[in-house]
Amino acid sequence: MQMIAALISVLAAAIAFGQVHLMRNTAHGELLNEMLRWQGAQGLRDNRARMYGIASKPFETWTAEEYRCVERVSTVLDQIGFLVKHRYVTMRAFLTWHSQVVLCFQIAHPLISYRRSEENVPELFLNFEWLARWSLEATRRRAWWHKRGWRRLQERTSTLTTTFDLAEISSTRRTDEPPRP
Numbered sequence: 001m002q003m004i005a006a007l008i009s010v011l012a013a014a015i016a017f018g019q020v021h022l023m024r025n026t027a028h029g030e031l032l033n034e035m036l037r038w039q040g041a042q043g044l045r046d047n048r049a050r051m052y053g054i055a056s057k058p059f060e061t062w063t064a065e066e067y068r069c070v071e072r073v074s075t076v077l078d079q080i081g082f083l084v085k086h087r088y089v090t091m092r093a094f095l096t097w098h099s100q101v102v103l104c105f106q107i108a109h110p111l112i113s114y115r116r117s118e119e120n121v122p123e124l125f126l127n128f129e130w131l132a133r134w135s136l137e138a139t140r141r142r143a144w145w146h147k148r149g150w151r152r153l154q155e156r157t158s159t160l161t162t163t164f165d166l167a168e169i170s171s172t173r174r175t176d177e178p179p180r181p
Contacts, residue, residue: 047073048100051107059110067111074108074125077101081127084134091134098135105132 050069054062062070083089105112105128112125 044073044076048104051104055103055107059114062111070108070111073104074112074128077104077131078125078128081129081131085127085130091138098139101135102132102139105129 047069050066051073054066054070057066084091108125108128112129116122116124
């Protein structure tokens, strides 16, 4: 009887672990989806475009709207930096976005330095700075699409860009595989 109770306990623990793992993955997926939505939101894209427009403008001549624009972008990138740094979301979501993060930080740096010193808050936008520094390092590393595994995958799937005959594709299904509904 005790053996059965122990077995049931172990089984229940394994099921609970699986549920927690599944819930964690679901939460991370939702968080990644939300973060990518932030990244591509029209408002943030417009603010980044405005930021690029003031890149060569001295900080002292920024208007109040330009100041707020840079703050909005910095705040979102600080939040994204926090999520990426603490591995709530994968860093791979930003593989093609590195140079824009670095550029945004370079433009925002005068504002960030000013606010850190004036408000005596050295950690202000620190996750944004971390994301920019990590992104700069990532641009220096060899990208995954330049590595051997990617080239081999491209070679094996070189016919991907050609038109397939649907009858030909269906004939490649394994014969022991049951038909799909």
